[in-house]
Amino acid sequence: MSIPVNAAPGTAPPAAPPASAASRAPGIGICFAFLLGIAVPVGVLGRSVPAGDTLAIPLGLGAAVIAGAIIPGPTRRLLICTLTSLPFAVALLALVLLATILGTLILQGLPPEAYARHYGGAVAPILLGLGLNDLFHASWYAAWLVLLAAALVLVAVRRKTWRPPQWGHGLAHLGVVLILAGALAGVREGFKGHIDLHEGQSTDAALPVSRAGAAATPRPLGFSLRLDDFDVEHYPPEPKFVVYERQGNSFKPRKAIKLKDAGAWTAIGSGGASFRWVRRIEASRRESESHVLLVQRDATAPPEEIPVTPDATVPLPGGAWRVRVLGYYPDFVIDTETRKPASRSPHPNNPALQVEVLPTGGGPGRKQWLFARMPEFDHGGGEGAGPRLRYRYLPAEIPAQVEVEVRSPEGEGTHRFAEREAEPLQLPDGRTILAYERKTEVKEYRSRLSVLEGGRTVREKTIEVNDPLTWRGWSFYQSNYREEDPTYSGIQVVRDPGLPLVWAGLLMMCAGLVYIYYVRPRMTRTREGLPPRPEEAS
Incomplete structure (x- = not known):
């Protein structure tokens, strides 16, 4: 049993011990319930007013609170004690912080049906009913901010912050009030x-x-x-090789190899093929365009290049055959009315040759079509007698090219990609494509x-x-x-018309903190004749 000790005459009684967190818990709980109870009617009323007047109810609530704390009456002391108490501050700040976190995590401003897709049919009605889909414009959220501003004003008044020793607290509290006012102004007029x-x-x-x-x-x-x-x-284009592999009915990119990393042999796909970059060929110009036939006498022989011109007849390697060029179509198309070959334009967009392969000793020939953009397609050639022909068109303007060497189980060879609009290379396995791309990214x-x-x-x-x-x-x-x-x-x-208020509030709050932690201690030590601290001496 403790025995009370009376204070000595002329001395102040001992200070009461600070309240523990456990003793404040009921008060905090009551404040939580009070604030949540305010949010419900404010939220319901806020839904019934036009969108531009949603702040009318929270601002009216704040005005009523300030008026009740100023006008003498039975509620004045209760309001001031409640709004300036620590339990009220803890409860209000916790709710504002929790609501702000929810507003950050929950998608805002979407159509109602989008919430059903994102959160499910059970959760979406709750989010919409509580206004969590547009939280920062909700009346109940604004009401909490208004109450926070009103509480800060009352704290500043109760501490008599107009007195010089309390100027720092006054600036800090009113700075927060200005920040809240700027936020509300941005909500209403932003x-x-x-x-x-x-x-x-x-x-x-x-x-x-x-x-x-x-x-x-x-x-x-x-x-x-x-x-x-x-x-x-x-940004400058970054050239690269892209390997595509067949997936179902389409080709999907499998990997990309930067040009600087393509000097070594690199595997292509899963068919055992590989490639490596050999060199870059600068752009150049010929006197005129030219046409080249690639003649392959049998399946094992390498192709031989034979220059040709339209309407000319030239002998083929081996001496057993000759070829006559029947026609050249720079932009080949089948006329829809006449069903005959024609050229859409004089530009070599789809170069094609019609040729006839004839035996040197006489006899019937074989007509076929050759296409520069589809060299493997030799319409009319078939598997009959005579060499296999392919067509290569060489424009007068030769663009810059990149040459690569390709190896596969079917053989090896070189291929050139034009740096602009390069045609991809399909490997013999039919499942893999090697493409050269120079895509640029926006800077x-x-x-x-x-x-x-x-x-x-x-x-x-x-x-x-x-x-x-x-x-x-x-x-x-x-x-x-x-x-x-x-x-x-x-x-x-x-x-955002509230932005100047926010900046002014931040400056006031910073000035208040500087006054509290630097100016006032220095003034106090000077008044009491104490030397400045070492950190203040400079």
């Missing part, structure tokens, strides 16, 4: 949308990003925005914008992804582009 423009087009409105499937109504800007120019910058894209007021240009700027054009509170960011449409630019539009 805007996030987009503008789609082509070069030369202008608009005076932006289309908002619809929330929860709501219809989007264009928002006037108060001025016009014009896209003067759009430009896409690419950045930018738009040159002009702001027009009254038909006059008042501002110009080239925007990029993180470098917007700002005018009258509106910010325009480069958002996207379309590879197939080089004149199109997608622009993200953002307006």
Whole structure:
């Protein structure tokens, strides 16, 4: 049994021991229940008001709380003691933090049917009913932020922060209030949308990003925005070889080999084939285009090259055969009306030769078609007598090429890929394709914008992804582009009127912390005649 000890005359009684966490737990629980109880009616009422007035109820609640704490009456002391208590602060901050985490984890602003797909038919109605699909615009979430701001104001008043020793606490508390006010202003008046423009087009409105499937109504800007120019910058192309393998009825990429790594033999597919890069052949130009026949006398003999010209007859190697070129079609096509061969254009898009193979000693010949883009297809050639023919078209403009050496169980040889629009090489196994690609990646894209007021240009700027054009509170960011449409630019539009309040609040809070932890201790030591601490001496 403890015996109370009376304080000595003229001395203050001993301070009461600090309350333990266990003793505060009931109060925190009561505050949790109180705050959750507020959220339910506020959330229900918030759904019944227009979208632009969802903050009316939370702001009204905050005004009522402040008024109840100022106006004398039986509730004044209760409100002040409750809102400035530690249990209330713990409960409120915990709920705000939990709600913010949920708003980060749960997808926001999607149509209702999307939540059923993502979270299932049992969970989706709960998310929609509690407003967790648009949490940061929910009335109950705003109500908690308003109560937090009201509590901070009351704490600042209760601590009499207008007195010099408490200036730091006042600045810190009011700084947080400004941050919350800026956040609420952004919720109510903020805007996030987009503008789609082509070069030369202008608009005076932006289309908002619809929330929860709501219809989007264009928002006037108060001025016009014009896209003067759009430009896409690419990284230098990185050439590589890509191996494709047949999967079902299509070919799928299996692996990619960078050109710098292709000097060594590299396996291609699972059929025992391999390849290696040999050299790069620079672009050049001939006096004119030329046609070459690849003549293979038997299955084991290597092909021999024989230059030919249209309407000419030339002997073939071995002396037993000769070939006559009956016609050349630079852009071969079958005429749909006459059902006869024709050329769509004079450009060598699909070069083809019609030839006749004749015995040197006389006798009937054999007509066949040869196609440069499909050298294995010799329509009319068949397996009859005579050598096998293939056709190679050599344009006057010879593009730069990459030469590779290929080995397979069927044999070995070299192949050249044009650096631009290279035709892929299909291996004899029929299951593997080797392709040469020079794809480029986008480095950045930018738009040159002009702001027009009254038909006059008042501002110009080239925007990029993180470098917007700002005018009258509106910010325009480069958002996207379309590879197939080089004149199109997608622009993200953002307006946040609460941002200045947020920045001001951050500055006030920082100033308050500096005052609390640096200025006031130094002033106190100076007033008491104590020397400054070593870290303060400098």
